[in-house]
Amino acid sequence: MREEILRELKELAESDYKEFNSSLIPGVDKDKTLGVRVPLVRKTAKKAARKDWEKLLSELENCPQEAGGVGGTALYYEEVMLQGMVIGAAKMDAERRLSYIERFIPRIDNWAICDTFCGDLKFADKEENRQLVWNFLQPYLSDEREFFVRFGTVLLLSHFVDEEHIDSVLRLMEGVRHEGYYAKMAVAWTLSVCYVKFPEKTEKILRNGSLDNFTQNKTIQKIRESYRVSKEDKQRLNLLKRK
Structure with a gap:
């Protein structure tokens, strides 16, 4: 075939x-x-x-x-x-799909494959699969491999930035410590989407000093690039950028 x-x-x-x-x-x-x-x-x-x-x-x-x-x-x-x-x-059923996913993840070696793959995993949006997928992705957020971390982060971004999970997502993003560029950029992207949907909760993260300088500044940059954020909010957030 x-x-x-x-x-x-x-x-x-x-x-x-x-x-x-x-x-x-x-x-x-x-x-x-x-x-x-x-x-x-x-x-x-x-x-x-x-x-x-x-x-x-x-x-x-x-x-x-x-x-x-x-x-x-x-x-x-x-x-x-x-x-x-x-x-x-x-x-296929969710358990079998997760088995295929687990074997596929080591093949992810660039942002395009990672992000497209995560976005296409629509089964994660079905209520009966939510907890299963949530539990599955957790270890990837603390993995030593850059694109394993990006996979877990973008999967969260694609399917779990909602009212039920926002507090947990923000806490998890604060805890990602991988130094790889594509891991950090995934965290910044996720936080920028969190800000658009939950601005007050996400701004607290930007004010509490828990992010490294690169992630802090990239998050603010991506928020400021959004058409769904007001000019006033962009100006205020710009003051939180670090040198």
């Missing part, structure tokens, strides 16, 4: 988009990207999820992500993204 999917993706590839997209994702080998736009990858993934998705995921899981690996030709960037999308779209 992988050969069939790869053939479809290559037919959708655009050379100009390949150059543009590769420039936005540090660390991704341009030679292992095709140049397929995300909506088209998602459309292909949804179609694949209605077929023999178990066989496809098995084939993809057994392919190396890096050149020189054991198991076949190294995956293209879009194939890794599609793998995550199929995990999110295929019909």
Whole structure:
């Protein structure tokens, strides 16, 4: 099945988009990207999820992500993204999906794969799965690996910034201590979304000195970039930036 999917993706590839997209994702080998736009990858993934998705995921899981690996030709960037999308779209129970997710997370090595994957895990929004997913993501927030931390953080951002969880989300974000750029940026992004939805609660975090300087300033920057925050609030928050 992988050969069939790869053939479809290559037919959708655009050379100009390949150059543009590769420039936005540090660390991704341009030679292992095709140049397929995300909506088209998602459309292909949804179609694949209605077929023999178990066989496809098995084939993809057994392919190396890096050149020189054991198991076949190294995956293209879009194939890794599609793998995550199929995990999110295929019909299966929550426990089994979490098993696939757990095996997929080590393949996340850039912000684009991480953020797209987290956003596509819609099963996390179903009431019967909320506590299960909440418990599942907790260890990732304190992991030593940068993109494991980003995964846990963006999953919170994508599915748990709500009235029920906001106090816990803010407390968890205060506790993230990973020094990696993409982990810190994920925390800043999450806090900026928290501010838009729960400004008073989130501003307390910005005033209590619990964040490191980088995260504090990036959070304020991202809040100030939002069209849903008033000019007055932006001016007040700007005074909380650190040198």
